[in-house]
Amino acid sequence: MNYILRDENAVYYECGYSSDNALYLRLGSEAWLITDSRYTVEAKEAVRGAEVVEASDLLKAARALLRRHHVRRLVYDPKEWSAAAMEGLMRKLPHLYFHPQPAFSHRKRMVKSDAEIALLKRAAELGREGFDRFAQVVRERGIGEREKRLHFEAKAAMSHHGEYDLSFDPIVAVNANAAKPHALPTEVRLAKGDLLLVDAGLKYRRYCSDRTRTAYVDETLRFEEEQRFASARIQKAYDLVRKAHDRAIERARPGMTGAQIDRLAREVIEEGGMGEAFVHSTGHGVGLDIHEMPVISKRSDTVVEAGMVFTIEPGVYFPGEFGIRIEDMVVMREDRVEIL
Structure with a gap:
């Protein structure tokens, strides 16, 4: 197959290296990583299975290779390319x-x-350690702090104080903001007795983690599934979301579609009378990108196979009051899912 890639993670997946100014071109059994002089030394040390081509004009270099090899058909992902870049390539x-093949690399x-x-x-394990570290921060000095300060502290805790990049900007939300x-x-400002939702993850060797916990705030705060809230209404909603989360993990099997796995969680919340408050999909794939395939939604016809990694993250949201989400990353094995 002949194809060209521009997205950094797509390029990295193919050859073990990427930069913010690079193209990956594969023509049958041959491949090239085209980049500029700022990156060629590093690229030649890291690239596997491709020849490094240095060029000041990447599109011109790609066109030259395409002409030299008399290529007649080339696959590309239109989501990776601007109209101007495609015009330059053509x-x-x-x-x-x-x-055009949308999500070409994600499908691969x-x-x-x-x-x-x-x-x-490993990314998920390190992410859990980050949650534990942030919980300690909240217990020791978080009560009384603004969400903005807690957000800063979450970034420090989740990154292990800069040792790891974050998968995305953390979500730290109190009560109605959740x-x-x-x-x-x-x-x-966070107060004792509040609800605190945290959604965060980090990258380990470029691979992402993603986790969400909703917790009751007091001096013993832990980001564990077991939570006890002072409000009976919040507790009912929390228990329903937890039941949906656990049921989807327990019953998901290879061969199900994304829609069928979504249904495992969604019908629990609907039967509990809160279906309209579950406003997003049950999950999404995770890998080099924080959002990959498969999509676990009520419209997904993707068949989930062994080796696919995705999230299970049901939630309910009541504007002006509170929101609850519980999320774990899982991998589909030969017979069931395993929490990572």
Whole structure:
């Protein structure tokens, strides 16, 4: 197959190296990593299975290779390319058919190797350690602090004070702010008896982790599944989300579609009378990108196979009041899912 990649993680997956100015071109059994002089020394040390080409104009270098090898068909992911970049690539190649395949690299990467699963497992373990570290911060000095300060502390704790990159900007939300699934930090101060939702992850050797916990705030705060809230309404909602989370993990099997796994969680919340408050999908794939395939949603017809890694993260959200989400990363094995 002939294809060209521009996304950094897609390029890294193919050859073990990427930069913010590089193209990966594969033509049959031959491959090239095209980059500029700022990166060629490092690229030649790291790239595997491809020849490093130094060029000041990456698109011009790619066109030259395509002409030299008389290529007639080239696959690309339109989500990776701007209109201007594609126009530059297609220039003076009138006989070349550019075949768009959305999510081309994500589809290739959907089933993880044992080595990738080991990296994702380690990322998840380190992420849990980050949650434990942040819980200690909240217990010792977090009560009374603003969400913005807690957000800063979460970034420090999750990154192990800069040792690891973060998978994404953490979500740290108190009470009503937690009713926004992607809440931004505010000036609200954390108080004893509050609800605290934290969604965060880190990268281990570029592979991401993703975890969410919702906790009752007091001097014994822990980001564990077992939680006891003072409000009976919040407790009912929390127990329902936990039941949905646990049921989806217990009953998901290889061969199910993403929609069927989504249904395992969603029907629990619907039967509990809170279906309208579950406003997002049950999960998403995780790998080099924080959002990959498969999608675990009510519209997903992707068949989930052994080796696929994804999240299970049901939630309910009541604007102006509170929100609850519980999320774990799992890998589908030959007979069931395993929490990473």
